[in-house]
Amino acid sequence: xxxxxxxxxxxxxxEEPVHLPCNHSTxxxxxxxxxxxxxxxxxxxxxxxxxxxxxxxRMASLAIxxxxxxxxxxxxxxxxxxxAVYYCTPAYNNNDMRFGAGTRLTVKP
Amino acid sequence: KAxxxxxxxxxxxxxxxxxxxxxxxISGHRSVSWYQQTPGQGLQFLFEYFSETQRNKGNFPGRFxxxxxxxSRSEMNVSTLELGDxxxxxxxxxxxxxxYNEQFFGPGTRLTVL
Numbered sequence: 001x002x003x004x005x006x007x008x009x010x011x012x013x014x015e016e017p018v019h020l021p022c023n024h025s026t027x028x029x030x031x032x033x034x035x036x037x038x039x040x041x042x043x044x045x046x047x048x049x050x051x052x053x054x055x056x057x058r059m060a061s062l063a064i065x066x067x068x069x070x071x072x073x074x075x076x077x078x079x080x081x082x083x084a085v086y087y088c089t090p091a092y093n094n095n096d097m098r099f100g101a102g103t104r105l106t107v108k109p
Numbered sequence: 110k111a112x113x114x115x116x117x118x119x120x121x122x123x124x125x126x127x128x129x130x131x132x133x134x135i136s137g138h139r140s141v142s143w144y145q146q147t148p149g150q151g152l153q154f155l156f157e158y159f160s161e162t163q164r165n166k167g168n169f170p171g172r173f174x175x176x177x178x179x180x181s182r183s184e185m186n187v188s189t190l191e192l193g194d195x196x197x198x199x200x201x202x203x204x205x206x207x208x209y210n211e212q213f214f215g216p217g218t219r220l221t222v223l
Contacts, residue, residue: 043216044201044214095164
């Protein structure tokens with residue numbers, strides 16, 4: 001059965017980098033790895049996604065392991081506005097996203 | 110461009126009743142996915158519709174069903190409501206049925222079953 005595992009919670013200091021890990025051992029070769037985050041009282045929002053190579057965008061970077069069974073979301077300089085629950089998942093069968101419980105990120109000033 | 114809209118935003122029902130929730134995707138998006146979010150279970154996938162056909166399905170009982178119309182709008186229905194169905198129901202739209210496309214989520218419908 002498809003399953004992703006993430007730490008329940010992580011803490012970071014403001015302006016410091018944060019590395020959020022995710023394990024997705026049931027991934028197949030064509031499944032993109034997606035990351036989303038959910039701020040309080042809002043629906044999840046897209047952060048970043050990738051297939052094999054590391055990816056960068058204005059929000060974050062995504063580091064993907066060579067065997068693709070794990071990935072790490074990198075926030076280069078955490079701000080208070082980055083405090084949220086972060087979810088990762090492969091997009092199985094083209095668009096089947098099996099989010100887990102996510103990682104609650106706390107950013108301390 | 111307008112985002113994903115969901116109606117109603119809040120709903121209160123009693124056990125045994127049925128409910129229909131609606132989702133309008135972003136213009137041009139043809140795939141709609143539905144999720145149930147509860148404090149204990151997190152964000153759980155219900156089903157995905159693309160071109161009016163169910164393409165993927167999560168591990169939910171048959172009481173949960175959905176459909177998609179030719180304009181890509183989608184509805185989900187829950188029959189014979191149980192207390193445990195109280196949750197935030199989220200829909201998300203994406204351009205197509207592809208692992209590459211990111212999903213855009215609506216604000217959700219908060220369902221309370223009494």
